[in-house]
Amino acid sequence: MKYCMQCGSEYQDGVKECADCPGSTLVDAETMRQRNVAPPGEGDTRKFVRAATADDPFTAEDYARLLQLERIPVFIRPRRTGTVDVLTTGTLEPWWEIMVGEEFLERATQLLAREKAELDATAEEAARAAEEEERETEGSAPPSSSL
Numbered sequence: 001m002k003y004c005m006q007c008g009s010e011y012q013d014g015v016k017e018c019a020d021c022p023g024s025t026l027v028d029a030e031t032m033r034q035r036n037v038a039p040p041g042e043g044d045t046r047k048f049v050r051a052a053t054a055d056d057p058f059t060a061e062d063y064a065r066l067l068q069l070e071r072i073p074v075f076i077r078p079r080r081t082g083t084v085d086v087l088t089t090g091t092l093e094p095w096w097e098i099m100v101g102e103e104f105l106e107r108a109t110q111l112l113a114r115e116k117a118e119l120d121a122t123a124e125e126a127a128r129a130a131e132e133e134e135r136e137t138e139g140s141a142p143p144s145s146s147l
């Protein structure tokens with residue numbers, strides 16, 4: 001069996017081109033998998049698991065983009081903390097689940113841990129820079145009464 005790279009349609013091995021996508025390439029199932037496009041019928045066997053959570057949609061999208069760059073199948077699932085979670089976390093804030101293909105979990109977890117560390121470092125740096133700027137502004141600004 002061969003599959004259209006563009007639309008995923010299934011074809012006999014002898015077929016050279018997808019009827020729906022002129023100029024498209026037909027590839028075997030293995031190549032299709034490597035491109036993270038699930039051939040029809042195999043897509044629903046892939047399990048998605050939670051690789052990380054995010055407190056805001058921007059972080060969630062950042063994570064998803066990062067994983068997509070690594071060709072890891074990913075989707076974001078928005079959640080709202082329910083009654084049960086309130087008991088454990090004490091919060092009603094919405095949060096986001098980063099779901100990845102089960103077989104990519106380890107890699108995704110590593111990538112996201114690194115990304116999170118970077119994001120945290122950037123946030124800390126920004127906070128420090130803002131603090132310093134504030135101090136400098138205070139120190140260098142001439143008192144208005146001296147003019």
Ligand SMILES: [Zn+2]
Nearest residue numbers: 004007018021
């Ligand atoms: Zn096609």
